[in-house]
Amino acid sequence: MRYAVVIPTIGRACLADCLNALERSRGPEPDEIVVVDDRPGGGPPLDVPGTVVRSGGRGPAAARNTGWRITTAPWVAFLDDDVRVTETWREDLRRDLENASPETGGIQGRVTVPLSDGRRPTDWERGTAGLADAWWITADMAYRRDALVETGGFDERFPRAFREDADMALRTMDAGWVLTKGERRTVHPVRAASRWASLRAQAGNADDALMRAVHGPGWHSRARADPGRRGRHLAITAAGALAAGLTVAGRPRAGALAGAAALAGIAEFAAARVAPGPRTRDEVLTMAATSALIPPMATWHWLRGLATTRGERAWPGPAKAVLFDRDGTLVHDVPYNGDPEKVEPVPDAASAVRLARDAGVRVGVVSNQSGVARGLITEDDVQRVNKRVDELLGPFDTWQVCPHDGGCACRKPAPGLVFQAAAALGVRPDECVLIGDIGSDVAAARAAGARSVLVPTAETLESECRGARVAGSLTEAVRFALGERR
Known part of the structure; x- marks a missing residue:
């Protein structure tokens, strides 16, 4: 089983440990390792084994896309730069890939998070430990290249390492692929973090808003993701805002009641975070301070996300160019046709091509014409x-024809x-x-990295439809290209 490994990084020291663990692992070597x-802003080149490419600091989703698009293997295994694969990881990955059905688009590794012995974990450590039970996380996730191509890869509108993995999983399943858990194992250590890390994490509420806009309000259950305490955060923030408003309006008693409700909510939140932890003085103070700040910050990012993501479509959105096959797609297939008089468009060809043009999309034709090499035309x-088809x-904006009979x-x-x-x-092929x-x-x-739609005819084999995106008409296929149909 051929596979590539893609590791996005921001240059952390843990990258060396990740690569060393991958090198020590037993089993088939990857076709290539892309860091x-x-x-x-760049910086000095990274001195690491494998291929190194830059992605411009646009976040892990864009970095993963930059990486997998330069690979050629049929499978791409994504690792985070702070994980350590086990000694048998490569052999276990081989078994995971060999056991995959043709419908399997992605296989998740099993992540373990070692915690400190002899004391209870901190709030930050518990959050990291939750990765062990998370679904479809890209700390260790292998995707079939065809699935990456057909979904457009990771949604680059997600700027953080949060929810971009769940979005990718949902779009993969929406495209008809199956996701499974494999048997390979990876260790995810708890990295050091500042006491205010939980405040910065609240920006993820804006990512949740994007998930809601793209996948609907029920996306949590489909992605097996914990919805968290947002409802309570909204209530606490509303109570605090109401307390301030009533006090300014000259109603101090009512304001005091609303303030008491907000403080009670904050106290409950802080207690829920302190109780399972080490309960050290530093941890208790951190939980008290951040528990008061998290509700308004979470609310702000959620409302900001709702305002900025309204009407957003699933990634990657409309294509910039639609390429049509000629014979059997735009026009009825006449084998080795060299007579313009025999050109007959399929019933909805004119309306489908017009639909693409009216949307401002470039249109082209890509056609095999082996009859030239065979001396038939x-x-x-x-x-x-081709001129008659144009008439x-x-x-069409471009015609690309292959006159060969193979070997090219x-x-x-x-x-x-x-x-x-x-x-x-x-345009780029992926557009x-x-x-x-x-x-x-x-x-x-797929070999070029472009998406595709199959419009079957009597000549289409049933096996060719398996694993392909199938449309009932040329117009329906164009509507998919324009982002109007999923």
């Missing part, structure tokens, strides 16, 4: 047929035509959606 330097014949449906980099399922079309249109009628269209798109 993604996500330090804001000439390149002039191909050009005349009936176009003009452009004949689908090879990705060459997709690369050429994207370059001609001035394209390729619409075709057979499996080689899907394979070419």
